[in-house]
Amino acid sequence: MFPYDGNGFTHLSFISPFLLCSGSFLCVCVCVCVCVTVNKHKPWIETTYRGLITENTDVVLLDPPLVALDKDAPVPYAGKKKVSFTSICAFRVHGPSAPFEAVVLNRTSGEGLLRARGPIDCERQREYTFNIQAYDCGAEAGGAGVKRSHKAVVHVQVGDVNEFSPVFTSSEYAGSVREGRVYDSILQVQAADQDCSPQYSQICNYQITTENTPFAIDRNGNIRNTESLSFDAQPHYEISVTAFDCGQKRAACSATVHIHVKPVCKPGWQGWNKRVDYEPGMGSKQLFPKMHLETCEGAVSSVRVTVELQTGHNGKGCDRQSYSEKSLQKLCGKL
Structure with a gap:
């Protein structure tokens, strides 16, 4: 069993003192140290995030900000490229209906950004709930042995834009x-x-x-x-x-x-005129074609109507009891 230092390294060392060999030669044993990387810790993120995105934009403002941390110690430089499983290589969004994606802004600090994959419409859906997870870069340069964080819950509300008129x-x-x-x-x-x-x-x-x-x-x-x-x-x-x-x-x-x-309501007969013009030979004629009874929304128990007609002639019209038939016809316009 090789000793483990608690920071992601296993050390294997061989140390030998100087030996005085026969003759005038000095024999030296070389110290050998072998370091084996161990990706022990998972990335850490918050358990809950709350976000706000304005419709027709793509950036989600999260509270707290999206940052992933990893306690593993960094791996030294390999050539010009530094490979570290303390680095955060990816964020993943879990949720079939979540139109969002998360990207890494800084692998070393673990900062990330949540953004929309397409247009967000508040009138279609006002809020979203889904999960997000962080992934480190693994223990090897190829990304083998990747560890991932727990799944955090993200609640995103869509901010409205005054698009529509009343x-x-x-x-x-x-x-x-x-x-x-x-x-x-x-x-x-x-x-x-x-x-x-x-x-x-x-x-x-x-x-x-x-x-x-x-x-x-x-x-x-x-x-x-x-x-x-x-x-x-x-x-x-x-x-x-x-x-x-x-x-x-x-x-x-x-x-x-x-x-x-x-107009002010007055109960009684309306729409009639006291004067009716009639010319000889006109035949039958309605006396009051537009007359109606205005009740002012009151109840009517019975209606009784009496109509009296008087002629405008000086002789007060055709008095049928005082004239002969020929005289009546002449007086009333028949002759």
Whole structure:
């Protein structure tokens, strides 16, 4: 059994004192030292890493940094090339769905870098969990006897970029108000954003872009009138509304809002005229084609209608009880 020094070397030494030989010659035994390398220790890395990568970039910022250590002593220079199994030759990422790779930046210090193999999209996947492992360079120049560290767990979150603009759920909205009233909310418009983070996917503000309108909108998209409206003054309003996400990115297309002003409701018959023009020979004619009963959303138990017609003639029309048939025909336009 050869003695082991605990630093990766086994020493074999032969030492002999000077001997005085016969005659005038001095015989000397040469000391021989043989060193055999032993790759005893595994590389060491942290047990857990947390990383952040911004989508559409490739470098992962890790905490703590990716560094592998090895306690084995270095092997001396072999020609111009130094071979050391204290050096870290590789990092390996384990995980079938992990789109990342790790590279060694400095073999001596064991520093590494974690990067994406391709584009990272936060909207597709917001976080990844996988394992990483460090490998030393082995005990021989060819890399034989490589030792590897334990598998560390890596959690990577994808940082969002404000790529998308808010989009309204509808291009047009409609609402109505009664004249003379001020409403807390007439209608609500809504917009959505496809970005993955709360900062960029949430809608933080709505704005009416049409100037000089008696309307206001809050951060939730509720539209209200700031003053009472008149049906006679303006029965219809058309306004444009835009939206902003929490990154202050504006909607590419505005929404159009139609607000109709309804007159004050008065129960009764509406849509009829007291005057009906009729010319002889016209035949039958509807008296009130547009007449309707306005109930103002009240319940109706029964309806009774009485219609009286009077002619505008000075003689108050065709009094059929006072004229002969020929006179009636002449008076009523038949002759």
